[in-house]
Amino acid sequence: MMISLDQVGKRYNYDWIFRRVTLTFQQGGRYAILGPNGSGKSTLLQIIGGAIQHSEGAISYTTSGQDIAPDNFFNYCTFATPYLELVEEFTLTEAIQFHLQFKNFLPDVTPKLAMELVGLEKAAKKQIRYFSSGMKQRIKLALAILSDVPVLLLDEPCTNLDAAGVTVYQQLINQYGGDRLIIVSSNDEQEYFMCKEHIHISQYK
């Protein structure tokens, strides 16, 4: 999997958030998008994932030499973000079953194992509405990282996590990251501990 950005820019009304972003993300790479609050990290991550439209430039996705249509890229990636909501009426078991209607887990990962890996096995029958913010974040990370997709897009992945939760996140990445492309938008080194490539969004103003 390779994602290429060519002179990509994003504007809201009259304000350019960033311009002339030309980058290539390679399979197996670990990339951190860094910058101060409001600099455009989340916006760039969402543009890469096709969740929002860029204002100028071009983005292409290729796998095994074949182009992927931008409208199909959602099949190849998962997002974990603080702003995507879980369905509050579901129990944890139902939330996982719902997710599995759209994406498979990695081979050998079962719903039970996914819950255990993020320390939520005792909450299997609890409704999401009664979960703490840190528990919700653990589920989002499990669903994103354990899905069988080649690209993981993680926006502030340790939001609301306690120290044990941060360790859980880092273990999931180390154990299940594999040869996948991982892009993290972050201000916190604990979140991008595995990223050799650092992209400073402030460069693209």
Ligand SMILES: Nc1ncnc2c1ncn2[C@@H]1O[C@H](COP(=O)(O)OP(=O)(O)OP(=O)(O)O)[C@@H](O)[C@H]1O
């Ligand atoms: N829908 C929108 N309409 C207008 N402006 C927006 C919209 N979404 C984001 N912005 C603006 O774009 C800029 C970048 O926001 P973004 O959330 O990408 O920053 P960030 O670097 O991820 O910030 P943080 O570190 O606080 O999460 C901000 O100035 C924000 O106000």
